[in-house]
Amino acid sequence: MPTSCSLWNSKGDRGQVQVKIIFRVTTLVLLFSITMLLNGCAGTARGSKSSVYQDYQPVEVVDYSLSKADALVVIRYPAIIHADAEASYFHAFSLHAIGGEVPPANRTKKVTTRIAQSILAKSNYYVMSLYRELQKELPEKTVLLSPHIILWDRERGLYSRPILATEQIPSVVTVDFNVYSYPDTTELMDSPPVTFGDLVTPIFVVQGDRWIQPPTNGLLLASAPLLQTAWGLSEQQAERAIERRLEGGLVDYQRPLDFVQFLNRRAVPRKNLPLKNVGESRLEVQSVEQYPVEKIKMDGLLLENLSEDFSTDPFAESFVKGAAERVKHTLNEVNHDKATFFARQNALARFDPELAIAFLARSGGEDVRSRLQLAEALIEAERKFIAAQSVSIYDGTYLGDYGGKMRQMIEGEYALLENRRSAARKANVTTAVAALALIGSIYAATASGAIGGIAIQSFSGILVLGSLWAMSSTLETRAESAQMSEHFLALIAPALERQISVQMEWLQSKERISAMGFAEFRNKTLTLYQARVRSLQTRYDDNCTFRHPAFNVSGRWFGSCREGLAQDRGYGVIMDNAGNSVEYLGTAANGLPSGTGGMIARYGRETGAFYFEGAFEKGLPNGIVQVEEPGTRPRIREFRAGKDVGSGAAEQLSRLTF
């Protein structure tokens, strides 16, 4: 088969000129491609110096909530993994990669396993920056940690559950946080996310109860790759809550970590998700904020001596402060009592079901108020107990040996990267090649235990992968890399291994000790509560008939009733076989919403939910009503018998009080 060159040669001189031109063009294209590739990889090595959240102006959080029982922020993160779940976790990690597709041949490498482990180890460390920053800014004992253990079983696959009772405490928002690294070191030149040395890729999700932002089922923000998963989980959470309410039981759904669910299985993609980009101007829009995958480059000056001086946290400076501000903005935007209303009700139902129903009726009676005051004091005490557990985890993780060793490791990783970058510059090799090769070699070496050999092997693997890379490498840089890796690992890896295992044991023991401590504590506080509580004078029902004109079936009403039908204040829920549902909190007459209330309507075929707050009559909006729909700003409209007849006056809106 003739090559293109030989074909052109046969055409004579003119052809030769064309060959030269083509050759030059090809060379230029090739050079351009190389440049682009190098830029991409240089991006990997460099990262972005600041997060998209760095632009958020500092704000003071003002908590107008009436309840003192609730926390403001619960931070969930993957802390430990059960031995039975390891294989599944490693497999899922390589299968569901963020930023690319790992070839099947590379999925079972030990290096991938090691990266998967490093995510847990580093998430445990970096999450403490977020905790500390929020704790510093928000009222005392309102930020709680919820470490999760990753588990596996045949039915559910990979999932996680909280180690502490943190998620039983009502919270305004819940933040999922972890860091991420791409599983396949051979693909690192494609600029995938990495957490190594001065580079950190944070992944996080912010969500709350469905009433906090009904159109998105309470989902407020999600890292772009986790969006579909987070959406699916929020939807599932809302549906389960409605089902349980209809059954009259406690809402016992435990949301796994969104990241673990993402690894477990791909969410069924939902079209037309209401999304918005990062930016303050669109905060009111009822959509989910997409947080792009960011590879943050921390300030090198703060990393050079991190193990000795960590008074200024480099991760906080480059990411956490901005992210914390974002969370604080959310806290200022939402109604805390509305956000925690149902979580508080659920918490009450655990130890005082009678009061929990009266709570839904939002009774103003002194008998309910005084009993509720005692009950909320009980939840507040639990919050304080868990806040103490969180401080203890922070002390043990960040300030303890584990944190010290992690800082040594990060400092070492950074020194290596810098050496590598420097060596690469000397040898006229791109920074990207040097840095990425190093990351691969470190992970590979720590995975195998045979440090030097594997380091070189992996390093070579990366170089061999593309001939362009191989051309620009030198033996000198390879040797330096191996030597540095060996030195680094000899110093750090054994200590890190031990520290990780100690941390695991510590957290596991903490689960046991905390569970014991919490059970004892709860037992004592409940005994006290039962001894002090007075009977309620008014009776509230939990199984009256609730109706809605759009449904042929009857629903369930909790609160005041007359002749078996919803009457006066309470909460009603109704659902049909097609998955359509209505939730209503407010006043009712003859079983139908009538008076002031808030209603969430879900339609099986629609994405998201619709919220109406204001005046109702015979089950339908009638009067001035605030409408919240997915993807739009809240609007004040006027309704007549359920029909929208135009814009309404905000001052005439009758708001629901939680």
Next chain:
Amino acid sequence: MKYCFYRIASVLALTLAVISPSAFASFQMESIEGLAPGEQYRQLSLLMLISGGVDPGLVDMLQPLAQSHPEVLEAGRSNLALDDFSTPLARIVDQDVLLANAAQMFRYARENSTEIQARMTQIVQANPILISMVDVNEIAADAIIIRSAIADSIEYSNAIDAPDSAEQLQAFRGQTVYLRNMMEYNIFQEELAEITNQAILDLGGRLDAYQRMFDDDVDPDLIKRRVESAEIMNQQTGDRYEDQANMRNTELLMMLILMESQVH
């Protein structure tokens, strides 16, 4: 019930013990000057809690009784000390005098509220240790007994026949229940805080012990933090009495504010 009997017995005992002409219901500030600061504070707090949240309509309702017993403003047998309000004699034999005194007391407390509160603050600032030991809940319990005695007396007096008096009385009883609930909440909170603090301490101890199993060396940072904590605690002990006294006063004022602001 047992608790209630105990409270009544305590108040009766207190009444017998503190038979002082200076503690009359006319409640001139000068009349309590001779008492110990702690007792002055108790009397003023009791006065405020008894009168807290009383609707002017109720005072007007009792006014005819006050007018028919002008002697209540004079020193003599008809005047009642605060603690006399709950005695069987006052409640059963001389209800009209009791209510006439109550009317005067309510009026006086309303008209001199600012002065009374300023005097209480002055006592707190001058005697922090003494006031830090005052049990606000005990005063609230006495106030509840006295308010109940007044409410019961209204029910059996002619004043109840006045228009709207039933509603006025119900509101007064409602405020008394509210005061009782606040008192019970305070007691509950104290016991709960004790359990919570102990549980947190126990938790820390257990984890510390477990953590030490993994530590090769003693953690100097931890020891340093503990020492610093101890120093801070010692320093705080000095300020504690003043803080507690202010806290007691705040608790009391909070009860008053809540009673005044309670919507029926």
